[in-house]
Amino acid sequence: MKISIVGVGLLGGSFALGLKSIENGHHFIGVDTNAAHGKLAKQLGIVDEMMHFTQAVKSSDLVVLATPVNVINRQLIEALNILPQKAILIDLGSTKSSFNNIVENHPKREQYISCHPIAGTENSGPEAAFAGLFKTKQLIICEKEKSNKAYLAKIVDIFKKLDMHITYMPSDEHDRHIAYVSHLSHISSFALGLTVLEKEKDEKSIFTMAGSGFSSTVRLAKSSPDMWAPILKQNASNVSCALDAYIKQLTKFKQIIDDGAEEQSHQMMEKANEIRRVLMGIEKG
Known part of the structure; x- marks a missing residue:
């Protein structure tokens, strides 16, 4: 062939x-x-x-x-x-x-x-x-x-x-789901990379103090803009909805941290831990 x-x-x-x-x-x-x-x-x-x-x-x-x-x-x-x-x-x-x-x-x-x-x-x-x-x-x-x-x-x-x-x-169902499980992940990684680059001007400090958690979270920020900018434009409406939901969760975390509400912080993290069970099920399936 x-x-x-x-x-x-x-x-x-x-x-x-x-x-x-x-x-x-x-x-x-x-x-x-x-x-x-x-x-x-x-x-x-x-x-x-x-x-x-x-x-x-x-x-x-x-x-x-x-x-x-x-x-x-x-x-x-x-x-x-x-x-x-x-x-x-x-x-x-x-x-x-x-x-x-x-x-x-x-x-x-x-x-x-x-x-x-x-x-x-x-x-x-x-x-x-x-x-x-x-x-x-x-x-x-x-x-x-x-x-x-x-x-x-x-x-x-x-x-x-x-x-x-x-x-x-x-195709419409695909684009809606992929906005949450793929496109949002890339935006989050790009945003984290930009935040650190903007606030941590000393590149040596980033290299010295960044652990595996930072590296794994920011990994997708190394992705090609030539590929990802068109993806986000083409799936803009779904990505925008996903961002609204994500920003809502970030805002909750900020409010909890500002309030010093450790118990609520613990509850949110515990709820988020459910993703482990979901991902383990996917891997086994």
């Missing part, structure tokens, strides 16, 4: 490396506007050759859009317009409603499958890609009823081979 990876960074590169690690016989074509990324992707064995977008799409059995979500917005229609008959188009973007609205009335709509692998790191670029990124992670597929059943089955089979768990849901 000829597979085009449009965007040979963390997600696209890991998809290619993961599939290469379990199956032979696929030919991977890379597409990237960054020539240095394309060269590195070939050197790292992520792709077998680089092509321009149009040539790659026309040559492929499967096209994987792994670019920032604002770029996917444009590429979806461009790709569908020239996609060969019986070829499949998927995206790996973190928002879904916009994409599904864009392709809703396209004559080749059934050749598109809307995917979101809940996997990633704070790193970016071809050098960040690795074969096991998707292993045991969740894949969300949206609007499955609008995709050709045979094509859907092929994509599900590929991701199951990558050891992913498959979940189906409407």
Whole structure:
């Protein structure tokens, strides 16, 4: 199978490396506007050759859009317009409603499958890609009823081979949930990083005193702005609601601290500890 990876960074590169690690016989074509990324992707064995977008799409059995979500917005229609008959188009973007609205009335709509692998790191670029990124992670597929059943089955089979768990849901539901469990986490990390950088002017003090708790909480602040600024814009209404809820909790904590209400502080933390049980259930499931 000829597979085009449009965007040979963390997600696209890991998809290619993961599939290469379990199956032979696929030919991977890379597409990237960054020539240095394309060269590195070939050197790292992520792709077998680089092509321009149009040539790659026309040559492929499967096209994987792994670019920032604002770029996917444009590429979806461009790709569908020239996609060969019986070829499949998927995206790996973190928002879904916009994409599904864009392709809703396209004559080749059934050749598109809307995917979101809940996997990633704070790193970016071809050098960040690795074969096991998707292993045991969740894949969300949206609007499955609008995709050709045979094509859907092929994509599900590929991701199951990558050891992913498959979940189906409407795109609006996906975007609402992902605002809380992913997008809000990144904003919180960015905000913490900014707060510390602004208030702790002595970088040596940050390095000396920051422990593992700070490092793990601020880790996502190292994520690529090129990827995350478009995500927050595209899912703005859901992210805004999530922020309102988060700010409400922060305000409660501030009031409790200002009041010296240790018992209430303890109660809030104890309630928050319930997330441990939820996450343990997810890991076991």
